[in-house]
Amino acid sequence: MSNDTTTLQVYRVYIRATPQQVWDAITDPVWNTRYGYPGANEYELHAGGSFRAVMPAGMMGPDEFVGVDGEVLEADPPTRLVQTWRFRFDEAQIAEGFQRVEFDIHEEHGGVTRLTVTHDVTAAPISAALLQGDANLQEGGGGWPWILSGLKTLLETGGSIAS
Amino acid sequence: MDADDDRVFKALADSTRRHLLDLLFEREGRTLTELESGLEMTRFGVMKHLKVLEAAGLVVSKKQGREKLHFLNAVPIRLVHDRWIDKYTERRVSALADLKHSLEEKTA
Numbered sequence: 001m002s003n004d005t006t007t008l009q010v011y012r013v014y015i016r017a018t019p020q021q022v023w024d025a026i027t028d029p030v031w032n033t034r035y036g037y038p039g040a041n042e043y044e045l046h047a048g049g050s051f052r053a054v055m056p057a058g059m060m061g062p063d064e065f066v067g068v069d070g071e072v073l074e075a076d077p078p079t080r081l082v083q084t085w086r087f088r089f090d091e092a093q094i095a096e097g098f099q100r101v102e103f104d105i106h107e108e109h110g111g112v113t114r115l116t117v118t119h120d121v122t123a124a125p126i127s128a129a130l131l132q133g134d135a136n137l138q139e140g141g142g143g144w145p146w147i148l149s150g151l152k153t154l155l156e157t158g159g160s161i162a163s
Numbered sequence: 164m165d166a167d168d169d170r171v172f173k174a175l176a177d178s179t180r181r182h183l184l185d186l187l188f189e190r191e192g193r194t195l196t197e198l199e200s201g202l203e204m205t206r207f208g209v210m211k212h213l214k215v216l217e218a219a220g221l222v223v224s225k226k227q228g229r230e231k232l233h234f235l236n237a238v239p240i241r242l243v244h245d246r247w248i249d250k251y252t253e254r255r256v257s258a259l260a261d262l263k264h265s266l267e268e269k270t271a
Binding site: 007 | 167191192220223225227234236237238240241242244245
């Protein structure tokens, strides 16, 4: 069966915002520093461009720390972003290697945008647990449900969730 | 949006549907046939429950080849948590902090 070889996680959220706003909230550090994990998600928005989630100095030691890295595979604003993703907080995470993540942004009726995140966690159980939000927030948990909940709250109310 | 919360709470207010979510939490990307085998229920019954879960956004289905796979989407649960649960636990935490503060002031 297909799911013996591939393990996907699929997350979906409906946001009262335009596709462009959702795109910006994902890709622009002005927005993506305001929800989810601390720090900025820096994208070079073209195929082959780099992706880095940079945590500020003081969080993981005295210097800035790249918590996640990857490569942009497809950037088609404001509807589709495909990238790779690798956690790099410890050796075990780095050993799991790069995973594929797809963001699909779809305009619905009535000023609502549907965002679907599909994360391929095949053979990456440590990353899968983190992304699912198994660990608590202090240990870096929360995962996609927490990130996307924060994104929705930010775009709809301009506020952030107390962490 | 309140209507969204209503759908989530109603979907969760059924033990079969919670069991389906548990099955998907254990392992994602299951077909209807797989889900059916874990339940004492007709295929039609499982389909009906899955439909309620999908309408609430708690399950997202995706076509892969000829199969329709079902995935747990925990975002609506997280939204309910962030909007409702956090609000009250935060107050409890701050009430305890206030209590500690006033007790310490008395002994000082």
